[in-house]
Amino acid sequence: MTASIQETLVSDSQAPWRRWARRHGWTFGVWILLLVLIAYYATLIPRFGAFQVASIVNNGTPLVFLAVGQAIIVIAGGIDLGVGGMLVLSSVTAARLMEGQPLLVALLIAVGILLAAAAINAVVAWIINVSKVPDIVITLGSLYFFQGLALAILPNPAGGANEWFRWLFTGSKTGIGSNPWPAIVMITITVTAIGWWLGKTKRGLSLYAVGSDKTAAYLSGLNAARVKILSYAIGGAFAALAGLANTAIAGRGNANTVGGNLTLNSVAAIVLGGVALTGGIGSVIAVIPAGLILFFLSPILTAMGVDPNSAQVVQGVLIVLVMAVTGIIEWRRRLRS
Amino acid sequence: MTGNQSLLAARDVAKRYGPVVALRSADLTVEPGEIHALLGANGAGKSTLVKILSAVIPADAGTISVHGRQADIRKPGDAMAAGIGTVFQDPALIPDLSLEQNLRISELDRDDVLPWLDRMNLSHIDLDLLAGDVPLAVLRLLDLARALARDPQLLMLDEITAALTTDQADYVFELMREWKERGRSVLFISHRLGEVLEACDRATILRNGIHVAHLDLAGVEESALVTAMLGEELVEKVEAAEEEPAVLLDKEMTARPVVLELKDIRLRDRVNGVSLQLHQGEILGLTALEGQGQNELFQVLSGDRRPSSGELHVDGERLSARSPYDAISRGLAFVPADRHQALLPQRSVRENLAIPLYNRARRWLSLVGDEEERVEQAVERLTIDVRAGRQVQRLSGGNQQKVTIGRWLASGFDTLLCFDPTRGIDIQTKAQIYDLLREIAGTGSAVLLYTSELREIPLVCDRVLIMYAGRIVGELPAAAATEEALLTAAHGLNEEAAI
Amino acid sequence: MSTPPTTAPLVESEEPTQLQKVARYLINHPHVVLIGVLIVLILVTGAIESNYLSFSGLRNSALFAVPIGVLAAGQTILMLTGGIDLSAAMIATGAAYVAANQSPKGAAIAIVAGLLVGIIAGAANGIGVGVFRVHPIIMTLAMSGILLGLFTSWAQTIFSGSTRMGDFIRTLGGGSIFGRTLPWAVIVWAFLSLLIIYMLRRSGFGRTLYALGDNPVASRLSGLRSWRVLVAVYTLAGLLGAIAGLLLGGRVGAVDLQLANNFLLPSVAAAVIGGTSIFGGVGTYTGTILGALILGVLQSMLTFLGAGQAIQQMLYGSIVIGLSWLYTRIAAAQ
Amino acid sequence: GGDDDEATETTAGATETTDAAPADETFVLGVSNTLVGNAWREQMICAIKAEARARGNVTEVVLQNRNTDVAGQIADIQTLISQGVDAIIINPADRSALDDVIAEADAQGIPVISVDAPVTAPQAYFVSNNQVEYGEVGARWLFEALGGEGKVAYMRGLDGHPADTDRDTGWDAALADYPGIEVVYENWTGWDPSQGAQQALEILTSMDVDGIWTSGIDYSVVEQFEVAGVDYVPIVGADNNAFIEQLMTIEGLNGAGVSNPPSIGGVGAAVALNILEGQDVPKETLLTPVVLDTMDELEGVFVPDLTAGWSSYMVIEPFVSYASPQDVIDCKGPGE
Numbered sequence A: 001m002t003a004s005i006q007e008t009l010v011s012d013s014q015a016p017w018r019r020w021a022r023r024h025g026w027t028f029g030v031w032i033l034l035l036v037l038i039a040y041y042a043t044l045i046p047r048f049g050a051f052q053v054a055s056i057v058n059n060g061t062p063l064v065f066l067a068v069g070q071a072i073i074v075i076a077g078g079i080d081l082g083v084g085g086m087l088v089l090s091s092v093t094a095a096r097l098m099e100g101q102p103l104l105v106a107l108l109i110a111v112g113i114l115l116a117a118a119a120i121n122a123v124v125a126w127i128i129n130v131s132k133v134p135d136i137v138i139t140l141g142s143l144y145f146f147q148g149l150a151l152a153i154l155p156n157p158a159g160g161a162n163e164w165f166r167w168l169f170t171g172s173k174t175g176i177g178s179n180p181w182p183a184i185v186m187i188t189i190t191v192t193a194i195g196w197w198l199g200k201t202k203r204g205l206s207l208y209a210v211g212s213d214k215t216a217a218y219l220s221g222l223n224a225a226r227v228k229i230l231s232y233a234i235g236g237a238f239a240a241l242a243g244l245a246n247t248a249i250a251g252r253g254n255a256n257t258v259g260g261n262l263t264l265n266s267v268a269a270i271v272l273g274g275v276a277l278t279g280g281i282g283s284v285i286a287v288i289p290a291g292l293i294l295f296f297l298s299p300i301l302t303a304m305g306v307d308p309n310s311a312q313v314v315q316g317v318l319i320v321l322v323m324a325v326t327g328i329i330e331w332r333r334r335l336r337s
Numbered sequence B: 001m002t003g004n005q006s007l008l009a010a011r012d013v014a015k016r017y018g019p020v021v022a023l024r025s026a027d028l029t030v031e032p033g034e035i036h037a038l039l040g041a042n043g044a045g046k047s048t049l050v051k052i053l054s055a056v057i058p059a060d061a062g063t064i065s066v067h068g069r070q071a072d073i074r075k076p077g078d079a080m081a082a083g084i085g086t087v088f089q090d091p092a093l094i095p096d097l098s099l100e101q102n103l104r105i106s107e108l109d110r111d112d113v114l115p116w117l118d119r120m121n122l123s124h125i126d127l128d129l130l131a132g133d134v135p136l137a138v139l140r141l142l143d144l145a146r147a148l149a150r151d152p153q154l155l156m157l158d159e160i161t162a163a164l165t166t167d168q169a170d171y172v173f174e175l176m177r178e179w180k181e182r183g184r185s186v187l188f189i190s191h192r193l194g195e196v197l198e199a200c201d202r203a204t205i206l207r208n209g210i211h212v213a214h215l216d217l218a219g220v221e222e223s224a225l226v227t228a229m230l231g232e233e234l235v236e237k238v239e240a241a242e243e244e245p246a247v248l249l250d251k252e253m254t255a256r257p258v259v260l261e262l263k264d265i266r267l268r269d270r271v272n273g274v275s276l277q278l279h280q281g282e283i284l285g286l287t288a289l290e291g292q293g294q295n296e297l298f299q300v301l302s303g304d305r306r307p308s309s310g311e312l313h314v315d316g317e318r319l320s321a322r323s324p325y326d327a328i329s330r331g332l333a334f335v336p337a338d339r340h341q342a343l344l345p346q347r348s349v350r351e352n353l354a355i356p357l358y359n360r361a362r363r364w365l366s367l368v369g370d371e372e373e374r375v376e377q378a379v380e381r382l383t384i385d386v387r388a389g390r391q392v393q394r395l396s397g398g399n400q401q402k403v404t405i406g407r408w409l410a411s412g413f414d415t416l417l418c419f420d421p422t423r424g425i426d427i428q429t430k431a432q433i434y435d436l437l438r439e440i441a442g443t444g445s446a447v448l449l450y451t452s453e454l455r456e457i458p459l460v461c462d463r464v465l466i467m468y469a470g471r472i473v474g475e476l477p478a479a480a481a482t483e484e485a486l487l488t489a490a491h492g493l494n495e496e497a498a499i
Numbered sequence C: 001m002s003t004p005p006t007t008a009p010l011v012e013s014e015e016p017t018q019l020q021k022v023a024r025y026l027i028n029h030p031h032v033v034l035i036g037v038l039i040v041l042i043l044v045t046g047a048i049e050s051n052y053l054s055f056s057g058l059r060n061s062a063l064f065a066v067p068i069g070v071l072a073a074g075q076t077i078l079m080l081t082g083g084i085d086l087s088a089a090m091i092a093t094g095a096a097y098v099a100a101n102q103s104p105k106g107a108a109i110a111i112v113a114g115l116l117v118g119i120i121a122g123a124a125n126g127i128g129v130g131v132f133r134v135h136p137i138i139m140t141l142a143m144s145g146i147l148l149g150l151f152t153s154w155a156q157t158i159f160s161g162s163t164r165m166g167d168f169i170r171t172l173g174g175g176s177i178f179g180r181t182l183p184w185a186v187i188v189w190a191f192l193s194l195l196i197i198y199m200l201r202r203s204g205f206g207r208t209l210y211a212l213g214d215n216p217v218a219s220r221l222s223g224l225r226s227w228r229v230l231v232a233v234y235t236l237a238g239l240l241g242a243i244a245g246l247l248l249g250g251r252v253g254a255v256d257l258q259l260a261n262n263f264l265l266p267s268v269a270a271a272v273i274g275g276t277s278i279f280g281g282v283g284t285y286t287g288t289i290l291g292a293l294i295l296g297v298l299q300s301m302l303t304f305l306g307a308g309q310a311i312q313q314m315l316y317g318s319i320v321i322g323l324s325w326l327y328t329r330i331a332a333a334q
Numbered sequence D: 001g002g003d004d005d006e007a008t009e010t011t012a013g014a015t016e017t018t019d020a021a022p023a024d025e026t027f028v029l030g031v032s033n034t035l036v037g038n039a040w041r042e043q044m045i046c047a048i049k050a051e052a053r054a055r056g057n058v059t060e061v062v063l064q065n066r067n068t069d070v071a072g073q074i075a076d077i078q079t080l081i082s083q084g085v086d087a088i089i090i091n092p093a094d095r096s097a098l099d100d101v102i103a104e105a106d107a108q109g110i111p112v113i114s115v116d117a118p119v120t121a122p123q124a125y126f127v128s129n130n131q132v133e134y135g136e137v138g139a140r141w142l143f144e145a146l147g148g149e150g151k152v153a154y155m156r157g158l159d160g161h162p163a164d165t166d167r168d169t170g171w172d173a174a175l176a177d178y179p180g181i182e183v184v185y186e187n188w189t190g191w192d193p194s195q196g197a198q199q200a201l202e203i204l205t206s207m208d209v210d211g212i213w214t215s216g217i218d219y220s221v222v223e224q225f226e227v228a229g230v231d232y233v234p235i236v237g238a239d240n241n242a243f244i245e246q247l248m249t250i251e252g253l254n255g256a257g258v259s260n261p262p263s264i265g266g267v268g269a270a271v272a273l274n275i276l277e278g279q280d281v282p283k284e285t286l287l288t289p290v291v292l293d294t295m296d297e298l299e300g301v302f303v304p305d306l307t308a309g310w311s312s313y314m315v316i317e318p319f320v321s322y323a324s325p326q327d328v329i330d331c332k333g334p335g336e
């Protein structure tokens, strides 16, 4: 008996690098890929400087936040088709309320929106809990609902945003410029904070636990329903944060944004970021580069002189290829154990 | 005994699931400083009672008092607070989290459990492993360590030994005894009456959700317990099933044609060159301690994994299976130990039994004409209780187990590969499965039976192989397969028994 | 032993009251409840626009339900295996586009060409999901993008030219027999429905779909080769998508590349409203049909409300949530 | 043809050519479009390519063409700037949200031409069909056709879209002059043919209407008379080829197409290049829509064998320098 346990220990600890690769390899790989792509892009275009970096980082921010929100929900065993709608909703609300407000008020509004988004999505999660309807169905409904609500709040494109608020997300009071730092700082702080919370604290781990094995989690005394609500609340807040970034970039609100597409992008991004759609596995840190890459593919392809239609095809094929590789690896691994 | 000074007193606990009465009215009293057995056939209500006591599911009726005080226990947390620690029938660790993280979500850290792991000879286990990568037996022991770390007044163990090997079980008994000496109590559930009589002081026996007896186990016979559990009339049947182990003589057996032959099968570092011959009409037993490569060996045999090297011959012809389908189409039928790997929980008994019929595309256009008969025969032969049969997940574990075997009766096979088919199955269902295996062998099919319950081997097998560290280290005729002989071989001690 | 084991659970049976009987009946026949909902919706719509409560009014709702119902057939059989098709709408559009473009060459060629689009795209999905084990959401999502890209460029190259649907397909999609009473599209749908219901209830293929969705590991150990099942089922779903596209394109009369955009989420909604589990293993097409009809009536209702898209979408969302909730309530009570 | 001339006058005297720029200079045009698969937008892009090709001094047309929102378009325009284009033609997803990025482009010496819908950025050039007029002339035609009396259905475009708002202004202006007209139905089709078809079928079967105004979702609406099996009523649509064909071929269908040619993109490209060539170009170029209802007007523009959703009306003289519709249909930019 002892023997067999010894084996389990040895066989695994023989190759610690292997364990590291299995747990962090993906994250590492995606970051590398992003850097490689950016370097390649730099060689493709006439000038590559602060303006180009800023335009990638700033404009990639909404998708990154949206994907992080989705990741948190998926890790806890859910999936939220409504995040896209939430983005639009918070974006138009912000644009409508912030117009002509001083920074302080704008910030208060922003905080209010984040809290409201968290609360609303918590209600969505609560509905999922009590109704026992699969997440994907309820959130399909919330997607429609949020979009409708957004249209009701802002029937025609309108509104505005405080210029310093825009600076917070874009490093420029006009929404464009050559200063990527505010966006970088904002992403780094929020995502590493949430990443630390997920991986190190009991509450955070409980998201992984419930996403990974609901009954086991319950037997170890966790309250799955509460964890789901928690994950949706946080995810909703991140979706709203993406919405705020959106308003900061556009300086205006437009409810005719198609939330559905945004949602699907967020799902593609987390999968590229190595988050398992089955829950319990993944790191939000890897979602940052994944989101940027996804945003960044089409500029690269156009810069390569690929026409946009073919670019769309290439993009689809690339995603499938990446997933095929990981899909097979994962399947092999499952066969092993 | 009056409830007041007892550690735990449950009165008239009732629980029903829709039409099914899990617990009708069960009483259970556990005194301080005793090891109390909770016995009953499959479906008697043991797990249900345990789950109610640890507030995993609410009771429909009944009162629970701890130390004589009415306890208001709503969620698992409350139970822990009330000093009740439970190891459930299914492991409660999160596969995708490391063991360490698993501890953290239950608000423990390594120092709390290390002393206990030490007691189970697990002190050197690497807590950075993912729980999913750790063998089941070890997980059960970790569950135990986790429960102990909370230093509960009452420790409830639901079929913890079912997945353990004898020596692992011994660690558990040792800890139970120590718990008792410390004036704490243990509630012990197992289908292995031998260990129950050895370890426990008193027993409460459930039948169909009612307590039929509270007895003092001092000097009680196994047979008495069986009678109490099953009721008189069943007992003869069971005994009938257990007499005259049908051992054939080796020479006669080896004269028969070889239906399945393994030539030096290897799989990474887990299976290190296994060769064996399975003859027509033979029941070949295989036993081993936890994690000696038997799982991997069966994965190879069932076509689920390809061996790194070595050959597999069926009826003298080479078989290199790319998927279970190839093995099945050559007549190898595999019955896994874990029902979750075998059942379609939400589908009917009928669909579960018939599914292998449709693994060929040419049968896709309609249903096979005699599906109904095939299914009914299988149900008959195994006396599967199909009343909750609209969804197999509503069947009792025992009945579920029967379905996993019945599937192959319905679709046909030449050689049956059974991996611990009687794990966590009550004694009567076991007897039934033994019958069946013999019957199958009688009709000229062959059976390869891995079992962790050494007592079974003389009952069913003609011959037994012992596996250790990925190799076959011993072979015995069933007659000579005493528990001692098997155990020594299983520990890789008496190389001379090997051939 | 012929006697059942005595450890079998004791099943209680006391006389249920009349009310309980009704309740139990509804619980065991959830579709009856859906039919009830359908009727209520029809009456509400009638209250909004009295003319709706006429044969032709209901006929319209049926017509609207057809493309949703046929697309949802694809979603249903995929969901049973634990899959989904987010490229369904794009497949439908592409098929219709090609069919319309090929119409001058004759109905037969047009239809075959259209259906081929569905079959090829579906098979590609199936290979991605079944052989390369790409997650269905990702595979079909990517496929949708790929198709959009391909067809936008093809629209100016190999498929340039008129996209007016040929008369035959237009009759199929919008025409009726018996003097404008019975739409061909509804007949086609009914026929497909019978095939699919038979397939799910009485065919080996149906069994494998449920099995695969319910427990892939068990299916594999029983000898199912999942990739075969998946390639087959995704191809079939693609074919159904194409048919839906032809019927829709036939009714609209001419095709552009946004034809079926707004039918994707409804097709998923119809299946889930009808009680198909998105996780696989449980569901019926009968339920999906009712789901599609409900959405068809809803469409009429929203039109008459003349409400802006804001109200429409909020209402739509609420209905999806409400009905699926109701349904799972019932299923749970079983 | 002759129709084209009368079809198009421009506000503000358009083209005083002064060949300032050296003849041998070549340019790269950037295009940002946020709606893929939409026939009108595709044709717009093709017209841009055709013009760029016809002018001969364009080396490449860089397209940013994907389904996205305002923020996305802002990103795309920055991408075009990064990739060093000489001028940017946009179909704006928002009236004022693009102002800052347009200012940035202008600051980097890149002129921005907004096609189809206006933007508030002072630096931008604006090339469009007059949407207010579009709404008004069509409405007037319909009300006249009904003799100033009757119930009409008002099938609008995309809720909240600038063009839809403008057209509504025109519609209201016309409606004010016809007290006898009652609007019994008003709803948005989202410029989605199948959506429009469903609404039309409902209207035709369950309501009684004497006329229908559609915001460019026309042929699928006409189709529904057949499906519903009711008699045709006067209908106003755009210049989609399929609709023109219906007007020409269907017995008893009385209707008018109001021109809203996507080839305006070609005009946008022409304006862009004029600017780059140093010509003096008016900030605003507005095409007045024409009503196509007489048979020879229809035949004048109809192009046999053309994608249904494409406008028949492609060669917008005097602006564009490509000669025939075929150049647009071929949809080939320079060097393709």
Ligand SMILES: Nc1ncnc2c1ncn2[C@@H]1O[C@H](COP(=O)(O)OP(=O)(O)OP(=O)(O)O)[C@@H](O)[C@H]1O
Pocket: B017, B018, B019, B020, B041, B042, B043, B044, B045, B047, B385, B387, B388, B393, B394, B395, B396, B397, B398, B399, B424, B425, B426, C008, C009
């Ligand atoms: N979800 C359910 N719905 C209805 N009946 C059920 C359900 N689960 C179990 N039953 C009934 O209870 C009986 C026993 O099931 P149970 O899960 O208790 O098996 P068990 O007692 O664990 O036996 P084993 O030791 O074989 O697992 C079954 O015959 C079944 O009819």
Ligand SMILES: Nc1ncnc2c1ncn2[C@@H]1O[C@H](COP(=O)(O)OP(=O)(O)OP(=O)(O)O)[C@@H](O)[C@H]1O
Pocket: B017, B020, B021, B022, B023, B040, B041, B042, B043, B044, B045, B046, B047, B048, B049, B089, B159, B394, B395, B396, B397, B398, B424, C008, C009
């Ligand atoms: N989730 C459930 N739904 C319906 N019935 C259930 C459920 N769980 C258990 N039952 C039924 O309750 C009864 C008692 O089940 P329980 O698991 O307590 O038996 P047990 O004594 O633990 O059997 P075993 O020895 O196999 O563990 C059985 O008839 C079982 O079928």
Ligand SMILES: [Mg+2]
Pocket: B046, B047, B048, B089, B158
């Ligand atoms: Mg139990």
Ligand SMILES: [Mg+2]
Pocket: B043, B047, B089, B397
């Ligand atoms: Mg059990």
